Amino acid sequence: MSAAPCSPAAFPYEGPEELRQPINEALSRVVDPEVAMNIVDVGLVYGVAVHDTAVHVRMTMTSAACPVIDLIVEDAEHELDKVIPSQLKIRTELVWEPPWTPARMSANAKRFMGW
Template sequence: MSEVTLRDQIEEQLRTVYDPEIPVNIWELGLVYAIKINDDNAVNIDMTLTAPGCPVAGDIIREVEEKVRNLESVTDVHVHLTFDPPWTKEMMSEEAKLELGFL
């Protein structure tokens, strides 16, 4: 499987993960900063949250790990939570801004 195809599958899975307080997925919110796929298909994801004190942070990270790990060719998953750079509304996709009334 090519990296492009696996990356597309990973992005598709990330689009199914939602912050329970916001009706937009973490991908469209711009919470995923980077996806790195190693030669052995181990996946490293750098992501953030809308706020450092997010009460469901552990749940969101666990859901990301589980959904990506369930992809057939993924060998391992590591989610790295960072607040650098801090998330801002400008990181959202146009679709997310429209959905949340920011446009």
């Protein structure tokens, strides 16, 4: 499992530069238990936008039938809660378009999978 933070380009980010790395690291601590890798390396995070009142995270799953959707979303919100200012609310949006494909995986994840 890759626990190292991914590059800033792993997912689109909009917001204060000082929150980019803590948010990236927080999401990199969230593991998809079905593949034993973090959700950033798997490519499940589609984007993060920080606005005046909220952190909006767009993410997907490898399948709409994923049995651990609630666990992954809860873990992501828990990890983000540790690093974002308390006045910001966390808004997690599950999206299915574009559909996830293995092409979204990081080079580390592909190596881990033997690809």
